[in-house]
Amino acid sequence: MLDVSLSKVDRPLLRDEAYERIRHAIVDGTLPPGTPLRDGDLAEQLGLSKAPVREALRRLTEDGLVDSKPQSYTRVSEVMSSDVLDAREIVRALHEFAVKQAVAKCRPADIAAMRAANDRFAAAIEAGDVKAAVKADDELHDIPVRLAGNAAVAATLDRYTPLLRRLEQTRFSSALAWNSVERHRWLIDALEARDTATAVSVISTIWTDLLEDR
Known part of the structure; x- marks a missing residue:
């Protein structure tokens, strides 16, 4: 029996809800790397049939948060993998794009926020x-x-950022988190000054160092 506590799904968005619940449990460490994922156990925890849980596990495998080998195992993926490296590149590029677009649109209220x-x-x-x-x-x-x-x-970031979340949690629980505080300040200052080159450089460094400052 899976030794975790997942609240039961109480509304009919079964596949999506199962996906969100299991993904959240993986990202926040409730289901740590290497944990075997049995559809029957998860279905019982969530109060569902096996079908939506199997669909959720399939999607999570595509996302890189679950490793699966037919007739062998289904388990939570390791924190570091080729999928994580690929996701980092996508997330970094999209944040660079977003910052570049945002420079001319930032208002004082956005900077303050x-x-x-x-x-x-x-x-x-x-x-x-x-x-x-x-x-x-x-x-x-x-x-x-x-x-x-x-x-x-926005939709692509929503899909791939969770794959990096466990790295963020490790970073934010160490002294390296203070580097992030400083880099955030540099990013905000560059946006306020409408300095596109510096803003893009800083946001790129933030995501690159998520792996390299370990």
Whole structure:
């Protein structure tokens, strides 16, 4: 029996809800790397039949969060893999694009919102609250993505960012998190100055160093 507690699905969006619940449990570490994923156990935990759980596991395998070999195993993927490296490249390129588009659109209110998010991020790091740090980091980076106004970019980031989330959690629980605070400030300053080259360079460094500052 799978020794975790997943709340039951209480509405009829079965496949999508199963996918979201299992993905969240993988990303936040409730289901750590290497955990065997048995459709029967997960279905019982979620209060579902096996069919939507199997579909969710198939999608999570495509996302790179689950490793599966037919008739052999289905398990949570390791934190580092070729899928993670590929996702990092996609996420970095899309954030570079979003920042480039956002430079001319940033208003004082957007800059203020990013600074406030970075203040929350720094406070969360100081308190050792990794969950709050991830939330504040998302809020900060979501502003240029929103300003870019490209739905395909937003949707692709929503798919691939979770593959990097476990690396972010490791980083944000270490002293390296303070590097992120500083780089956020550089990014915000560049956006405020409408300095496209510097803003793109900083956002690129933020995502590159997610792997290289380990």
